[in-house]
Amino acid sequence: MSKTQTQLPTDTWIPASWQEYLQTFTDLLNKQAKSYYYKGHMRLEMAPVSFDHGQNHVVIIFAVTLFAALKGIPATGLDTTTFRKTGIQDCQPDVAYYVRERAQSIPTGTGIVNLDLYPSPDLVIEIAKTSLLDDLGTKRSLYEDLNVSEYWVVDVQNAQIIAYCIAEQGSKRIQVSQVLPGLAIALLEEALRRSREMNQSEVGAWLLSQFQQNEG
Structure with a gap:
């Protein structure tokens, strides 16, 4: 080129x-x-350089990691990591998680995650400030082909999360995570809305109380 x-x-x-x-x-x-x-x-x-994108990015990572910790679900989160199938596909999602038996499947010291050697992430999240249509379209097809278990698109402008479970190279909308059972997408959306009025420590305290209530 x-x-x-x-x-x-x-x-x-x-x-x-x-x-x-x-x-x-x-x-x-x-x-x-x-x-x-x-x-x-x-x-x-x-x-991304916008405040809104960065804020949503942090809130989502905190919420998912906190939920997994409280529920005792082994989880490893990755921020803007390259996942590659040589000669075929390459991607750098905003956030990715390996959970349960896969939580430690990528060894320390790994640079690019070679998907010819290692499994695809269980959960991939794209934070969409200006890329919403592509995140819902072509990128969703890409993650379907990579056999990611679950894919979320965070619509920054509207504080919404469009979540999909993926199976047999297709996807369907979900309202409750299957990778993180019991985690309601609506609760995460409320956290995003609250982050516009509260600082993140306050949002974190609210999330903790909600997760603990749901546990009881």
Whole structure:
């Protein structure tokens, strides 16, 4: 590909060979950007810089990790990690989780997670400030093909979460997580709404009380 990284369009899928994608990926290593590869196309996204995106990102990670800890569910969360099927697919979701028997399936010291060697994450989350339609469309198909168990899209503008369970390379909407049984999507949405009026410590205390009530 003769174009330089600064000339390549962002937030759209463009045709590219795997080798062209890898060269672009290498060029991105020292830049704040994310990249995806799927069905002979690559997509580049500049790293989010908005307050709303960052705030939702932190609230979701805290909520999922807190719920797993209180329920005794082994979980390992990953932030903007590269998952790769060589020559076929590449993705850098905002958040990913391995849970239960897979919680320690990726050894310390791993750089890019090679999905030819390791399992796909159980839960993938994309925080959508400007990429909502693509997160609900092409990226959902990508994660279906990777056999991720569950996929959430956080609609930052509307403080909503569109959650899907994935099976047999298809997906359907859910209102309660199956990967984290008992975790209601509506409760997480309420936490996002509260984060607009409260600081995150207060939102965390509210989440803790809700999770403990539900336990009882």
